[in-house]
Amino acid sequence: MIIVMKPDSQEKDVAEISKTLSSLGLGVHISKGTERTIIGVIGDKRVLSDVPLELMPGVEKLVPIMESYKLASRTFKPEPSIVDVNGVKIGGKELVIMAGPCAVENYQQIMDAAFAVKKAGAQFLRGGAFKPRTSPYSFQGLEEEGLKLLKEAKDATGLQVITEVTSEKAVEIAYKYVDMFQIGARNAQNFHLLREIGRSGKPVLYKRGSATTIEEWLNAAEYIMSEGNYNVVLCERGIRTFETATRNTLDISAVPVVKSTSHLPIIVDPSHAAGKTQFVLPLSKAAIAAGADGLIIEVHPNPRCALSDASQQLTPESFDELCADISKIADIVGREFKHE
Amino acid sequence: MIIVMKPDSQEKDVAEISKTLSSLGLGVHISKGTERTIIGVIGDKRVLSDVPLELMPGVEKLVPIMESYKLASRTFKPEPSIVDVNGVKIGGKELVIMAGPCAVENYQQIMDAAFAVKKAGAQFLRGGAFKPRTSPYSFQGLEEEGLKLLKEAKDATGLQVITEVTSEKAVEIAYKYVDMFQIGARNAQNFHLLREIGRSGKPVLYKRGSATTIEEWLNAAEYIMSEGNYNVVLCERGIRTFETATRNTLDISAVPVVKSTSHLPIIVDPSHAAGKTQFVLPLSKAAIAAGADGLIIEVHPNPRCALSDASQQLTPESFDELCADISKIADIVGREFKHE
Amino acid sequence: MIIVMKPDSQEKDVAEISKTLSSLGLGVHISKGTERTIIGVIGDKRVLSDVPLELMPGVEKLVPIMESYKLASRTFKPEPSIVDVNGVKIGGKELVIMAGPCAVENYQQIMDAAFAVKKAGAQFLRGGAFKPRTSPYSFQGLEEEGLKLLKEAKDATGLQVITEVTSEKAVEIAYKYVDMFQIGARNAQNFHLLREIGRSGKPVLYKRGSATTIEEWLNAAEYIMSEGNYNVVLCERGIRTFETATRNTLDISAVPVVKSTSHLPIIVDPSHAAGKTQFVLPLSKAAIAAGADGLIIEVHPNPRCALSDASQQLTPESFDELCADISKIADIVGREFKHE
Amino acid sequence: MIIVMKPDSQEKDVAEISKTLSSLGLGVHISKGTERTIIGVIGDKRVLSDVPLELMPGVEKLVPIMESYKLASRTFKPEPSIVDVNGVKIGGKELVIMAGPCAVENYQQIMDAAFAVKKAGAQFLRGGAFKPRTSPYSFQGLEEEGLKLLKEAKDATGLQVITEVTSEKAVEIAYKYVDMFQIGARNAQNFHLLREIGRSGKPVLYKRGSATTIEEWLNAAEYIMSEGNYNVVLCERGIRTFETATRNTLDISAVPVVKSTSHLPIIVDPSHAAGKTQFVLPLSKAAIAAGADGLIIEVHPNPRCALSDASQQLTPESFDELCADISKIADIVGREFKHE
Structure with a gap:
């Protein structure tokens, strides 16, 4: 998952989010762009399903990268089921x-x-x-x-x-x-x-x-x-x-x-x-x-x-x-x- | 309900449908147009809910005229409910x-x-x-x-x-x-x-x-x-x-x-x-x-x-x-x- | 085309519509049902394209029976075109x-x-x-x-x-x-x-x-x-x-x-x-x-x-x-x- | 923009993409996750509008982060126009x-x-x-x-x-x-x-x-x-x-x-x-x-x-x-x- 920060977000907003993610055992990758800072979240995002990241200060939106289902996915089981x-x-x-x-x-x-x-x-x-x-x-x-x-x-x-x-x-x-x-x-x-x-x-x-x-x-x-x-x-x-x-x-x-x-x-x-x-x-x-x-x-x-x-x-x-x-x-x- | 007949439907098709409708206690009104014959069905169409009229010979399609719900309709109860x-x-x-x-x-x-x-x-x-x-x-x-x-x-x-x-x-x-x-x-x-x-x-x-x-x-x-x-x-x-x-x-x-x-x-x-x-x-x-x-x-x-x-x-x-x-x-x- | 009249429409409403249709060279078929009167319109409905029938007194709605296109229809030309x-x-x-x-x-x-x-x-x-x-x-x-x-x-x-x-x-x-x-x-x-x-x-x-x-x-x-x-x-x-x-x-x-x-x-x-x-x-x-x-x-x-x-x-x-x-x-x- | 790589993508795929982006004057941020590598693209993505990144080897999909319009956006002009x-x-x-x-x-x-x-x-x-x-x-x-x-x-x-x-x-x-x-x-x-x-x-x-x-x-x-x-x-x-x-x-x-x-x-x-x-x-x-x-x-x-x-x-x-x-x-x- 990617967290896109608002143009006017602060350093401390990014720091607080990083702290929250780390406390859940997730990895964090921060990219500072010309107009936006973006935080990449690394690990099993299901631990986030009840954490309202989108309400944390400075967050503009969340962008999911992978499908949210697991057992039905090809990533989980590559060969077709019979x-x-x-x-x-x-x-x-x-x-x-x-x-x-x-x-x-x-x-x-x-x-x-x-x-x-x-x-x-x-x-x-x-x-x-x-x-x-x-x-x-x-x-x-x-x-x-x-x-x-x-x-x-x-x-x-x-x-x-x-x-x-x-x-x-x-x-x-x-x-x-x-x-x-x-x-x-x-x-x-x-x-x-x-x-x-x-x-x-x-x-x-x-x-x-x-x-x-x-x-x-x-x-x-x-x-x-x-x-x-x-x-x-x-x-x-x-x-x-x-x-x-x-x-x-x-x-x-x-x-x-x-x-x-x-x-x-x-x-x-x-x-x-x-x-x-x-x-x-x-x-x-x-x-x-x-x-x-x-x-x-x-x-x-x-x-x-x-x-x-x-x-x-x-x-x-x-x-x-x-x-x-x-x-x-x-x-x-x-x-x-x-x-x- | 209106029954629209196919361009090539026969007199006997119309007759058979009229007979079926009459046997269910419904009234029938037949209009012969330049390109289509149309049959108007008069009465409570709920007796028709399980009669596949659309499959009878010569029928092109059925056109509903009134809403199919009753208890919830203004026709049934004109004043608003509280x-x-x-x-x-x-x-x-x-x-x-x-x-x-x-x-x-x-x-x-x-x-x-x-x-x-x-x-x-x-x-x-x-x-x-x-x-x-x-x-x-x-x-x-x-x-x-x-x-x-x-x-x-x-x-x-x-x-x-x-x-x-x-x-x-x-x-x-x-x-x-x-x-x-x-x-x-x-x-x-x-x-x-x-x-x-x-x-x-x-x-x-x-x-x-x-x-x-x-x-x-x-x-x-x-x-x-x-x-x-x-x-x-x-x-x-x-x-x-x-x-x-x-x-x-x-x-x-x-x-x-x-x-x-x-x-x-x-x-x-x-x-x-x-x-x-x-x-x-x-x-x-x-x-x-x-x-x-x-x-x-x-x-x-x-x-x-x-x-x-x-x-x-x-x-x-x-x-x-x-x-x-x-x-x-x-x-x-x-x-x-x-x-x- | 079928004209569905309101439950409280009057005889004179039906008469006025019939007159309008007849003046345009269209045939008219009237069906009085238990809850609604329905008027079947017979003839080429294209003469109606700019006549606001739906606004005439007593009219509830219009129900088209045939497709509104002509040159592209199978009714007009039954065999497939090449x-x-x-x-x-x-x-x-x-x-x-x-x-x-x-x-x-x-x-x-x-x-x-x-x-x-x-x-x-x-x-x-x-x-x-x-x-x-x-x-x-x-x-x-x-x-x-x-x-x-x-x-x-x-x-x-x-x-x-x-x-x-x-x-x-x-x-x-x-x-x-x-x-x-x-x-x-x-x-x-x-x-x-x-x-x-x-x-x-x-x-x-x-x-x-x-x-x-x-x-x-x-x-x-x-x-x-x-x-x-x-x-x-x-x-x-x-x-x-x-x-x-x-x-x-x-x-x-x-x-x-x-x-x-x-x-x-x-x-x-x-x-x-x-x-x-x-x-x-x-x-x-x-x-x-x-x-x-x-x-x-x-x-x-x-x-x-x-x-x-x-x-x-x-x-x-x-x-x-x-x-x-x-x-x-x-x-x-x-x-x-x-x-x- | 974010580029999500396939699970089986290679180091060289990531390297080639980085090279392409850099040659266009864009910044690159690479995040290696547990299941996917993700590449953050930094700069004005309009230079990419005719570059088919999604066809480069190893790429699974592109995820846009910002709106693609500019002149009409609040980011471009924060106060309402009259x-x-x-x-x-x-x-x-x-x-x-x-x-x-x-x-x-x-x-x-x-x-x-x-x-x-x-x-x-x-x-x-x-x-x-x-x-x-x-x-x-x-x-x-x-x-x-x-x-x-x-x-x-x-x-x-x-x-x-x-x-x-x-x-x-x-x-x-x-x-x-x-x-x-x-x-x-x-x-x-x-x-x-x-x-x-x-x-x-x-x-x-x-x-x-x-x-x-x-x-x-x-x-x-x-x-x-x-x-x-x-x-x-x-x-x-x-x-x-x-x-x-x-x-x-x-x-x-x-x-x-x-x-x-x-x-x-x-x-x-x-x-x-x-x-x-x-x-x-x-x-x-x-x-x-x-x-x-x-x-x-x-x-x-x-x-x-x-x-x-x-x-x-x-x-x-x-x-x-x-x-x-x-x-x-x-x-x-x-x-x-x-x-x-």
């Missing part, structure tokens, strides 16, 4: 596709969805049991009943299952039914929930919040990891911008940016980014071409009868075409994906 | 100021803060006991111990106390200690928590999320109100934009916009919007001039020793000046605020 | 790549760049002669001298040349030297310049502004097209968002969105979107996978000596690899690109 | 209000507007002669004819007149008719136009672009000032965000931020920020309360007949009320404004 969910490896050579309906609705629906996505090559079945809906008057999910149906679909197909958890209680209930938790964008900075998931030890797909910078996202991942749970897979699903032609703006650059600063795997959710089925295929291809480790896609056996997010769920036929295309692009970018 | 917290009325002629430290740190700190803000005219003492911090390595709050200190400060000064709750468990613990709950920006779409607060019946200060539109915010307030808790006060605290000179961009227009579409009171948090003490005073004055019903301000007896958000907490002296200025502006805009 | 620049077809089966330095610096630099990009497969040489720089103290371009060098490079290699024009005078000077004009993001809503380019008749690459919605962009393209110049190629180059890890946020979804609403070709500029060379390759692959008709890429024979935008210009070697990769992805998405 | 337009002082104790119609339409309209705004206390008459409209099919302004009418209104009332110029030619034509030029948001980074205005020497109201950071805005002001024209008044008029309840999001914080980093006066345009007359009054009061030096407001003698922006133009009666309110707030914030 998250292993019962043998399915996320972040390795093989691409991983998670697919299924927005919400688990009934036995027939989830079974049909499960067999359809399995046939096309998906390794994971997704399905919501606890639904965070914009309006309280909309369908809110089957809760534990839905989790039981997911488990049945898992047993019948051998797919791994993933579901969103929205509260401590949901984590507790879902623990025994699913293979992986999902944290949705609306809870991206619900630190209480992140810690709970950290303590659970179960692999987690952690979606970016719609107003969260990549740096804040990796910092928040630290809440999960600092509890000892390193099985974190990131998911880019679009950010909020002024553009309204799509539900969110897919930040495709987040894929190479995350790859350059973190060792965690990253997949893309084109369904929530686009909000419209017609854009899901091009965005899926773009995500894999950009280097994503996989996709999570909404697929419904009969979208016209879906109880939520109807306009962004693919039919099994469209999803099958998507998997075929992804399989071809995988080769070009040095990855693998088996489509039938 | 939220009464043990006799302190928020939304009436008198402005309400909530002030206190970012976090409760110890007995002396909270007592000093309480007496200082009371003296300047504040009606509420704020103080965090459960702190959502960006990094897990930062101070996370005193939890129940902090709540007890808040209660002591309340008993000593007669101030109402407000604290942020970040989980179901926090709601349960804090219930008996505080007069009003606060929902922070990071939990603005944590619907599980909103419902819990709704069930608690306790007055709540509900902050806007940093990527939440005003319409989404009012929709989410519906989660609290639909549980029977109408004691909701909104709080604008800045949104996320490309500008980084301030911590967030205070959306000052949200004040008159909310006043025009909702009956709920709205106050402003200039401390989190600005992120720097030097901008808190001008933004506070602007908020009151724009018609806000009050302010929530971070004040610390000794900001240089604060354990969190040090750079945005006012000294008691600055807060006193702020209250003096607010008192004068109150007169100009037809409100009242007693300083001293 | 822009032919001296035989190089943009928008056809073959992908088009434009490449070259940020700025033309001297004879050797532009010749080296031209031969290098030609060898890798590019069909266009780009190079700035009029540079809009953030600071007035930075290199501003060689102006006409630079255009002469571009022309020499064209004559030597057979490449088409494209350059940015930033004023009416620049249009006039550059006309005889270059094959295609470029309008930069900073001038995306400089309507005066758009009209000038429209009148020039020369093919134009029209970049999206960093705060321009897709709809506004297509509307502004109408300024060029309404002057009779239909040779417009769009270019997505990133929009401004809260994320700062990249120079801009590439809105990759703009590619399929534009394809679905407009017939104009669209290419992508990953260099300005990313702002860093290390992200140019993944974003280029993503753009082609998403369906873009081509790319415009900054390439400099010796980036370390570049006079502007050094950190986002590829070396000839990296550009050659990029073209090889694009060639492979082209096949997968049903396009062609000849590398070597 | 721009004098024929005796009307902008930036002094007296608030300045500019008001008038969006566009000059005809003799009667501009005369009525001029007398009305003069009566309420405005010192400037605004009126557009060159209109940048979103659609080419909308009214584009009366051009020179409109300027003549403005001049007649000036002669009749003694008001100063201001008009937007959108091209070099417009600057040339308007020079003799008006007292102050306006640069609109769409041309905020049209550097060619900024230079022209700089050369003209005439006072200018320079609006912020809708996607321009405050720092970029001040940098661009440098284009005007570096041509010798120091008579620059800034104007905040709202930025583009995800919120659509208002036309733009008024960044009210820009007022105190600009005051803290620049000596230039700043006024606010609530009409374009809000886009709706009902929000103009509260935003105007907020702007003055936040410390703005004045306002620019759209007023039309008969908004229902306006040829452009009808929904955001005040009636003379509403404007008179606004001026009365502003006059009262002026007192509270230590300013003056004479309303009748």
Whole structure:
């Protein structure tokens, strides 16, 4: 970290800061420029997290030099991580596709969805049991009943299952039914929930919040990891911008940016980014071409009868075409994906 | 709601949609234009919330005509609401100021803060006991111990106390200690928590999320109100934009916009919007001039020793000046605020 | 267009509006709902562009139903357009790549760049002669001298040349030297310049502004097209968002969105979107996978000596690899690109 | 400026950079930290504007320490500037209000507007002669004819007149008719136009672009000032965000931020920020309360007949009320404004 002093700061201001830093075991390097004095701070800046340096006399501003997250950074762990969910490896050579309906609705629906996505090559079945809906008057999910149906679909197909958890209680209930938790964008900075998931030890797909910078996202991942749970897979699903032609703006650059600063795997959710089925295929291809480790896609056996997010769920036929295309692009970018 | 048909839609598509709408008890009005057929839907559109009209054959898009929230809207309740917290009325002629430290740190700190803000005219003492911090390595709050200190400060000064709750468990613990709950920006779409607060019946200060539109915010307030808790006060605290000179961009227009579409009171948090003490005073004055019903301000007896958000907490002296200025502006805009 | 009336609007308000619309030759369809009366307007709404309907008594708001641009829309021209620049077809089966330095610096630099990009497969040489720089103290371009060098490079290699024009005078000077004009993001809503380019008749690459919605962009393209110049190629180059890890946020979804609403070709500029060379390759692959008709890429024979935008210009070697990769992805998405 | 080296950088990399900097006359300060070496650069960094330091071997990133603009900064000129337009002082104790119609339409309209705004206390008459409209099919302004009418209104009332110029030619034509030029948001980074205005020497109201950071805005002001024209008044008029309840999001914080980093006066345009007359009054009061030096407001003698922006133009009666309110707030914030 760099401390930039005000033009009118005094020698004694610099001396007092140096003293404070030294007392915390940090090194100090002072540069006197033509217009400003600058103090370089050397050592682990986390000891400074609750020290209001910016309020000390003569200080103009603080300039961070390194990322503030640690466990998620490439500096900490240079080689890419692979998250292993019962043998399915996320972040390795093989691409991983998670697919299924927005919400688990009934036995027939989830079974049909499960067999359809399995046939096309998906390794994971997704399905919501606890639904965070914009309006309280909309369908809110089957809760534990839905989790039981997911488990049945898992047993019948051998797919791994993933579901969103929205509260401590949901984590507790879902623990025994699913293979992986999902944290949705609306809870991206619900630190209480992140810690709970950290303590659970179960692999987690952690979606970016719609107003969260990549740096804040990796910092928040630290809440999960600092509890000892390193099985974190990131998911880019679009950010909020002024553009309204799509539900969110897919930040495709987040894929190479995350790859350059973190060792965690990253997949893309084109369904929530686009909000419209017609854009899901091009965005899926773009995500894999950009280097994503996989996709999570909404697929419904009969979208016209879906109880939520109807306009962004693919039919099994469209999803099958998507998997075929992804399989071809995988080769070009040095990855693998088996489509039938 | 308006359904816009595609240029190449068929007579039978329109007929099928009309049939579906009629079967739900909705009225239908069909307009054939030169390039498009348009179907007007008449009646309570909430019966449509889980019907994927946009997927029916021939449909190009849906255009909502009315706001999707009900209980929070002026259409539902034309006169402004006043939220009464043990006799302190928020939304009436008198402005309400909530002030206190970012976090409760110890007995002396909270007592000093309480007496200082009371003296300047504040009606509420704020103080965090459960702190959502960006990094897990930062101070996370005193939890129940902090709540007890808040209660002591309340008993000593007669101030109402407000604290942020970040989980179901926090709601349960804090219930008996505080007069009003606060929902922070990071939990603005944590619907599980909103419902819990709704069930608690306790007055709540509900902050806007940093990527939440005003319409989404009012929709989410519906989660609290639909549980029977109408004691909701909104709080604008800045949104996320490309500008980084301030911590967030205070959306000052949200004040008159909310006043025009909702009956709920709205106050402003200039401390989190600005992120720097030097901008808190001008933004506070602007908020009151724009018609806000009050302010929530971070004040610390000794900001240089604060354990969190040090750079945005006012000294008691600055807060006193702020209250003096607010008192004068109150007169100009037809409100009242007693300083001293 | 739909006119939504206020809940307390009168019969006579509706009658007056109907009269106004009829007098303009427009059809009217009135729907009386349970809470609102709605008026559908039938006909070419452009006659309304200067009629302040929203101020007529009883009107709550106007809801547009159709896009407001015409010449650029798929409704107007359903089949995709191909822009032919001296035989190089943009928008056809073959992908088009434009490449070259940020700025033309001297004879050797532009010749080296031209031969290098030609060898890798590019069909266009780009190079700035009029540079809009953030600071007035930075290199501003060689102006006409630079255009002469571009022309020499064209004559030597057979490449088409494209350059940015930033004023009416620049249009006039550059006309005889270059094959295609470029309008930069900073001038995306400089309507005066758009009209000038429209009148020039020369093919134009029209970049999206960093705060321009897709709809506004297509509307502004109408300024060029309404002057009779239909040779417009769009270019997505990133929009401004809260994320700062990249120079801009590439809105990759703009590619399929534009394809679905407009017939104009669209290419992508990953260099300005990313702002860093290390992200140019993944974003280029993503753009082609998403369906873009081509790319415009900054390439400099010796980036370390570049006079502007050094950190986002590829070396000839990296550009050659990029073209090889694009060639492979082209096949997968049903396009062609000849590398070597 | 600070240069942060990569963890694996070599001694020789640091040596080479030091040599480069020294050869440019800059001082160098090297700090070796536990994880990174950091190089402090001492001296006028403008000599570095075209040196691609970020591409030198071993460099991870550059961190700017000081603002990149000079003439507009408080560091350069600590006391606030007052721009004098024929005796009307902008930036002094007296608030300045500019008001008038969006566009000059005809003799009667501009005369009525001029007398009305003069009566309420405005010192400037605004009126557009060159209109940048979103659609080419909308009214584009009366051009020179409109300027003549403005001049007649000036002669009749003694008001100063201001008009937007959108091209070099417009600057040339308007020079003799008006007292102050306006640069609109769409041309905020049209550097060619900024230079022209700089050369003209005439006072200018320079609006912020809708996607321009405050720092970029001040940098661009440098284009005007570096041509010798120091008579620059800034104007905040709202930025583009995800919120659509208002036309733009008024960044009210820009007022105190600009005051803290620049000596230039700043006024606010609530009409374009809000886009709706009902929000103009509260935003105007907020702007003055936040410390703005004045306002620019759209007023039309008969908004229902306006040829452009009808929904955001005040009636003379509403404007008179606004001026009365502003006059009262002026007192509270230590300013003056004479309303009748």
